[in-house]
Amino acid sequence: xxxxxxxxxxxxxxxxxxxxxxxxxxxxxxxxxxxxxxxxxxxxxxxxxxxxxxxxxxxxxxxxxxxxxxxxxxxxxxxxxxxxxxxxxxxxxxxxxxxxxxxxxxxxxxxxxxxxxxxxxxxxxxxxxxxxxxxxxxxxxxxxxxxxxxxxxxxxxxxxxxxxxxxxxxxxxxxxxxxxxxxxxxxxxxxxxxxxxxxxxxxxxxxxxxxxxxxxxxxxxxxxxxxxxxxxxxxxxxxxxxxxxxxxxxxxxxxxxxxxxxxxxxxxxxxxxxxxxxxxxxxxxxxxxxxxxxxxxxxxxxxxxxxxxxxxxxxxxxxxxxxxxxxxxxxxxxxxxxxxxxxxxxxxxx
Ligand code: GN1
Ligand code: MG
Numbered sequence: 001x002x003x004x005x006x007x008x009x010x011x012x013x014x015x016x017x018x019x020x021x022x023x024x025x026x027x028x029x030x031x032x033x034x035x036x037x038x039x040x041x042x043x044x045x046x047x048x049x050x051x052x053x054x055x056x057x058x059x060x061x062x063x064x065x066x067x068x069x070x071x072x073x074x075x076x077x078x079x080x081x082x083x084x085x086x087x088x089x090x091x092x093x094x095x096x097x098x099x100x101x102x103x104x105x106x107x108x109x110x111x112x113x114x115x116x117x118x119x120x121x122x123x124x125x126x127x128x129x130x131x132x133x134x135x136x137x138x139x140x141x142x143x144x145x146x147x148x149x150x151x152x153x154x155x156x157x158x159x160x161x162x163x164x165x166x167x168x169x170x171x172x173x174x175x176x177x178x179x180x181x182x183x184x185x186x187x188x189x190x191x192x193x194x195x196x197x198x199x200x201x202x203x204x205x206x207x208x209x210x211x212x213x214x215x216x217x218x219x220x221x222x223x224x225x226x227x228x229x230x231x232x233x234x235x236x237x238x239x240x241x242x243x244x245x246x247x248x249x250x251x252x253x254x255x256x257x258x259x260x261x262x263x264x265x266x267x268x269x270x271x272x273x274x275x276x277x278x279x280x281x282x283x284x285x286x287x288x289x290x291x292x293x294x295x296x297x298x299x300x301x302x303x304x305x306x307x308x309x310x311x312x313x314x315x316x317x318x319x320x321x322x323x324x325x326x327x328x329x330x331x332x333x334x335x336x337x338x339x340x341x342x343x344x345x346x347x348x349x350x
Contacts, residue, residue: 003032003043007092010083011043011099024210025110025252027315029227033102040102041081045095050314051227054096056141058089060229063139064132064202072131076222078103106213106221112245117209117218118265119272121245124220125207125237126276132202133280137231140202147205147228148236150189150299157306164309172324175305178331185298188291192233197284203232208244234277234285239296241269246293247333251300254325259332263343266293270346290344293337301330 005015019035023042030045046054058080065079080088081099089098112118146152157179161169169176192198204211205228213221244251246261246269253259270289274281305327307314312323337344 003034003045004093007043007097008034010085010090010092011041011081011097012084013041024108026210026225027318034099040104042100042102043097044100045097046089046227048095051143053141053143054089056143057227057229058098060140060143061088061226064135064226064229067135068131071134075127075131078222078224100224103213103221105215108210108213108224110210111248111250112209112265113248115264115268117214118241118245118268119275120214120218120220121207121209121212122238122241122269122272122274123276124212124223124272125204125241126273126278126280128204128223128276129201129234129237130277130280135202137200137202140229140231142230143228144230147230148232148299150186150295150302151193153299153302153306154183154186157302160306160309164306165311168309168311168324172305172309172327175301175327175331179298179302179305182298182334185294189295192235192288195284197282198233199282199285200231201234201280202229203234203236204229205232205236205240207237207240234281235288235292235295238269238273238289239292239294241273242266242293242337243296243300243330243333245269246337251304251326251329253329256328256332259329259336261333261336261340261344263340266344267346289346290341293344294334297330297334297337301327301334304330 003020008015008018013034013036017036020043021033023031023033028047028050032043034041034043046057048054051057061080065077068075068077078100081101082088083090089096109117112121161176204223204226206225211225212223215221246265247259248262249258304323308323308327315323317323
């Protein structure tokens with residue numbers, strides 16, 4: 001995939017004067033770095049098979065941008081740049097595009113190396129939901145219906161077992177059994193959905209470390225990738241941090257012997273998150289901090305294996321066993337997370 005001169009032109013760039021390079025590791029949207037003289041921009045084409053209503057994304061970003069400007073003017077927020085038509089999102093040729101200014105001096109990480117980084121990310125994502133605490137989260141539009149509805153994810157897994165690729169089902173026998181044996185994790189989510197002390201909050205829903213920009217001193221600058229910003233529960237954001245920071249290697253690792261939960265990182269994430277969150281969480285919510293990790297790791301294992309069985313229709317695959325390996329990786333992580341439960345207890349005063 002390359003970027004057409006027309007797309008660049010609509011965002012005010014002259015194709016002959018800029019340098020365009022692919023950026024990042026995400027498989028969903030196509031992302032590019034656009035270097036224009038001394039300035040750099042991030043250009044994205046939105047995957048409309050996943051985001052069926054991209055206008056909802058633009059609506060949400062505009063909503064919180066206005067809310068933050070009014071209520072937390074010091075909070076650093078990167079709004080999309082405007083096109084030559086004054087829009088933050090444009091439909092051009094075959095898809096929706098938008099551009100963000102590249103934050104100077106920032107870098108993104110693909111794994112968490114130490115407690116300080118884990119604390120910082122926990123703090124930034126906690127703060128993000130906290131500064132939006134006064135916004136009625138239901139004013140945010142749903143960019144992907146049922147995105148973190150674990151009950152539905154389990155149903156999709158069951159459907160894949162009925163209608164999916166038979167050879168892949170046979171190949172995944174052990175992993176299928178493991179996920180079925182851990183269905184209690186999905187069942188518990190039902191009690192959360194009916195508990196009115198679990199607030200629907202402005203939730204990021206993709207808190208992997210690469211979605212936080214760091215400065216040269218490894219301090220967080222701002223959270224990015226707000227496509228899945230929607231009403232949700234705090235367990236999504238905290239849980240995805242556990243899922244993606246606890247282990248020293250990422251979900252892409254295929255040497256599964258390297259997968260292990262680091263209890264010190266768990267504690268740093270929780271400490272940072274609670275600091276950022278202030279006193280936002282209810283007692284019932286704070287009681288489910290450990291569950292947040294079960295919830296997200298289990299859901300991601302389900303999603304990867306479901307997609308493998310469905311011939312990679314959702315994520316695509318960089319190599320034939322990509323989603324299978326990622327499911328194995330997440331199952332290994334979940335096993336270790338469960339085995340280390342006792343080591344992951346933390347005193348919470350609220
Ligand atoms: C997708 O494309 P990316 O990396 O931002 C997915 C997340 C998963 C992640 C796992 C919209 O995110 O939910 O956690 O892959 N986003 C969507 O790699 O499905
Ligand atoms: Mg994302």
